[in-house]
Every structure is written in C-alpha cells, then in structure tokens.
Amino acid sequence: MRTLPPPRVPGRYRIELVCLGNICRSPTAHVVLESHLADAGLDDRVEVTSSGTGGWHVGNPMDDRAAATLAAAGYDPTRHRARQYDDARPGAYDVVLVMDMANLADVGGRAERIGLFRDLDPVDPGAEVPDPYYGGADGFEEVLAMVERTSDAIVAALQPLLDDPQDRA
Template sequence: MTPPSPREPGRYRVELVCLGNICRSPMAHVVLEERLAEAGLGDVVEVTSSGTGGWHVGNRMDRRAAATLSAAGYDPSRHRARQYAAGTADDVDLVLAMDRDNLEDLGGVSPRVMLFRAFDPVARGGDVPDPYYGGDAGFEEVLSMVERTSATLVAAIASRLGHS
C-alpha cells in the first residue's frame, strides 16, 4: 500500500480515527509517533487522533489502553480525546480509520481516507477490533496490530517523503 502524496513537500500529516478516541486511535497515535521518532521522521510527520463521536472529548485514554501502552514502554500521558472535525481530510495527507464503521462515518474510502490496517503486513485491510467492552487481552491484541502496522506505515511514509 502506498500512502497519498504529501500536500506540502517534505512534511506529512496523519489523522487516526476510531469511535471515541480513548482506545484504538490513541494507542495507534502513541505508537506511530514513537516509531516515526525512531525513524528520524518525528520532526516532519505530524500525527493526530480523534473519534467520530464526541462523548469523551477532553478525557484521557481508557485506563486499560494506557496501562497496556505503559507496560510496553510507551508514554500515554499526553493524550486527550478529540472529536473528528468535518473537513479534516482536506487538511491532512492521510486519514486512517480503525474499522469499517469508522470509515463509513468518514464518508468511505477516498484517495486520502482508508483503513489503518490497509498497511498491516499480516492481515491487510482488516478492522482493528474495539477492545472497550472486553478484557485486557483485547488491548494487547490491538497493541500488537498497531505496532506491526505502524512499522509498515512508517516505511511507506518515509518512502513517500524520499527518506531511506
């Protein structure tokens, strides 16, 4: 999968979207930012996340999501939930929805809007399951999907920006 071209040469903006912006998209946000920094792209790629619903705006991420990230060595403390704003796809380079319902809420696939797991090297195009109503194992499963997909996504963005 090849991400769309950047709107501004040498810079890239990614928006990650789930339902409430307290589990899946903030987990992906934290991991993707970390992977981009490790690849030397932290200064040229901006990552944001949001939810299609506004129920949790301003809240920290779900405590189980934060605990799963912390246990894996990530820092979840900066996240505050935001709601996806209409027109965001016109301002960023790539909007990645965590599942098909989120994708539908965003208006469906377009050149700049697609599923996050379109970049998953194991199960391309699948949904990131919502772990909210389950146990800890669901958050660990999401983290595993997010880590491997983020690695592929970072490589694709680096290639798009001409970084090796």
C-alpha cells in the same frame, strides 16, 4: 489503499487516526506511531493526530486499560486527550486512517486519502482494528500488536515519500 498517498506539501506529512470515541484504538495508534516515527528520525516531518467520530469523551484521557497496556510496553500515554473528528477538515491531512468499517462510513467512505489503518498491515491488510473497550486486557494487547506492526509498515511507506532528493546526491 495499500500505499500511502503522496504528501500535499513536499517533505511534510499529516496523518489523522480515527476511531469511535478516541480513547482506545486511535490513541494507541497515535502514541505508537509517533514513537516509531521518532525512532526512524521522521518525527520532525510527520504530524500525527487522532480523534473519534463521537464526542462523548472529548477532553478525557485515554481508557485506563489502553494506557496501562501502552505503559507496560514502554510507551507514554499520558499526553492524550480525546477530541472529536472534524469532518469539515479532511483536506487538512495527507491521509485519514480509520480503525473499522463503521468509522470509515462516518468519515465519508474510502477515498484517495481515506482508508483503514490496517490497509498497510503486513499480516492482514485491510482488516479492522477490533474495539477492545467491552472486553478484557487481552483485547488491548491484541490491538497493540496490530498497531505496532502496522506502524512499522507506515513508517517504511513514509520513508520514500519524505526522502529529500538532495540528501541522495
């Protein structure tokens, strides 16, 4: 998936971001993507949610190191609470973007509306977002850099999908 699929409902878009525990990568992507969508004026038309394929952390805030990395970069990580991916609901989203190949297998593999988050990464399309959980602070900063540039690309890809033809008249 090098482009986003069209919206199921014209003028609206629903994105689900998925990692393993929903405490590091997918919540980082969630917070950043929502911020970039707001900056682009698309936050009223795009809904972003995140979840993990495992249920170990359900209800917990994001990892302290991920939250600190986001806060240091000017983002607000405080609202996040981990939740588990509901594999009975993939049709509820316009696209499900996962962080790595194991997550991809857990949600049922590639499909028209399921792909890797970094499929849209302008630097390394199709690469995985590495899990920083067992490493140091530099891993969280590396993930943030990947997520920021990929979020920019996602916002750019959403723009034409959500343009109202009447606005162009």
